Amino acid sequence: MSNSSIDKASVVNRYLPAQLVAKENADAFAPSNIALCKYWGKRDVELNLPVNSSLSVSLAHLGSHTNISHSDTGLDRVRLNNKDLSLDSNFSRKVIAFVDLFRRGQKIALTIDTRNNIPTAAGLASSASGFAALVLALDEFFSLKLEKSVLSAFARMGSGSASRSIYTGFVRWDMGTQADGMDSVACQLDSKWPDLCIGLIKVSSAQKPVDSRSGMTRTIETSKLYPSWPEQAGSDLITLEQAIAEKNFSQMGACAEKNAMSMHATMISAWPPLVYWLPESLAVMHKVWQLREAGVAVFFTMDAGPNLKLLFEACSHSVLQAEFASMEVVRPFSD
Numbered sequence: 001m002s003n004s005s006i007d008k009a010s011v012v013n014r015y016l017p018a019q020l021v022a023k024e025n026a027d028a029f030a031p032s033n034i035a036l037c038k039y040w041g042k043r044d045v046e047l048n049l050p051v052n053s054s055l056s057v058s059l060a061h062l063g064s065h066t067n068i069s070h071s072d073t074g075l076d077r078v079r080l081n082n083k084d085l086s087l088d089s090n091f092s093r094k095v096i097a098f099v100d101l102f103r104r105g106q107k108i109a110l111t112i113d114t115r116n117n118i119p120t121a122a123g124l125a126s127s128a129s130g131f132a133a134l135v136l137a138l139d140e141f142f143s144l145k146l147e148k149s150v151l152s153a154f155a156r157m158g159s160g161s162a163s164r165s166i167y168t169g170f171v172r173w174d175m176g177t178q179a180d181g182m183d184s185v186a187c188q189l190d191s192k193w194p195d196l197c198i199g200l201i202k203v204s205s206a207q208k209p210v211d212s213r214s215g216m217t218r219t220i221e222t223s224k225l226y227p228s229w230p231e232q233a234g235s236d237l238i239t240l241e242q243a244i245a246e247k248n249f250s251q252m253g254a255c256a257e258k259n260a261m262s263m264h265a266t267m268i269s270a271w272p273p274l275v276y277w278l279p280e281s282l283a284v285m286h287k288v289w290q291l292r293e294a295g296v297a298v299f300f301t302m303d304a305g306p307n308l309k310l311l312f313e314a315c316s317h318s319v320l321q322a323e324f325a326s327m328e329v330v331r332p333f334s335d
């Protein structure tokens with residue numbers, strides 16, 4: 001991991017006109033995404049350039065809506081889920097710092113209104129869809145007409161996983177090699193999988209004790225297992241792409257579950273240990289393994305938190321809904 005000599009502002013600046021022309025307002029939506037091959041570790045913390053490529057599936061209509069309009073008070077206004085936030089809050093500061101990359105000192109006071117429709121019960125992070133929707137709304141508001149790959153790179157500068165939320169369906173984020181990161185962008189895969197279901201299982205909605213950004217830094221700096229991660233992720237990515245192209249569900253599910261467990265192994269072996277699992281998370285894992293033993297094709301994946309996402313096909317939906325009553329199900333290609 002290195003601190004880049006290139007700052008975000010200078011990268012964004014290259015793609016902007018000398019003078020911004022603002023519309024009255026602009027609206028955008030971006031979906032949440034679930035990684036099947038995880039992004040874990042940065043080679044550049046300023047630009048969120050990853051150590052490995054990753055692959056995700058976007059969650060259709062579940063995500064963030066962002067509206068940008070002029071603020072009549074002369075001061076920025078940041079709203080989240082229909083409430084005004086203090087400009088000192090973490091969320092407001094991140095949003096304003098990001099918008100400033102585009103305004104470059106021009107005095108344009110804005111109202112930035114974000115609404116997440118991710119069910120609160122799902123326990124999903126919203127920074128991926130949030131930054132992707134913000135980039136899409138800025139592109140529209142300032143009539144920038146940027147290419148999708150550029151939008152993906154800009155969203156990545158807000159939060160790495162946001163690079164993938166620019167697209168629907170299966171999405172691969174290529175790590176890239178350039179120092180300015182403009183080749184570290186996501187692209188959509190051709191394949192569709194109408195029967196694929198994602199079950200969102202919430203075991204806790206408490207805020208995670210260590211966010212992904214600090215978790216990655218700690219893992220890289222202290223885990224003896226981390227050096228094996230980039231190679232594992234590289235080979236999982238190939239297996240997953242093949243399984244998706246061939247619609248081989250058990251290959252895809254097994255690889256996604258193994259990839260998540262390998263990422264967690266690097267976290268658990270960090271110091272101090274990063275254990276995002278709760279006893280309830282482990283109980284769900286055991287239930288999934290028992291169901292698999294009994295012949296139900298179901299796998300799980302987990303991110304930097306205690307909640308689980310189940311992967312299964314439509315034919316197993318009713319049996320799994322009976323086992324996990326509060327599970328919220330998304331069909332990324334049919335919803």
Ligand code: DP6
Pocket residue numbers: 034035037038039040048054127128158159160161162212213302303304
């Ligand atoms: C475990 O994209 O939230 O969910 O780039 O620091 O904002 P930052 O991290 P973030 O990390 C996501 C990590 C993950 C795996 C994944 O979504 O690929």
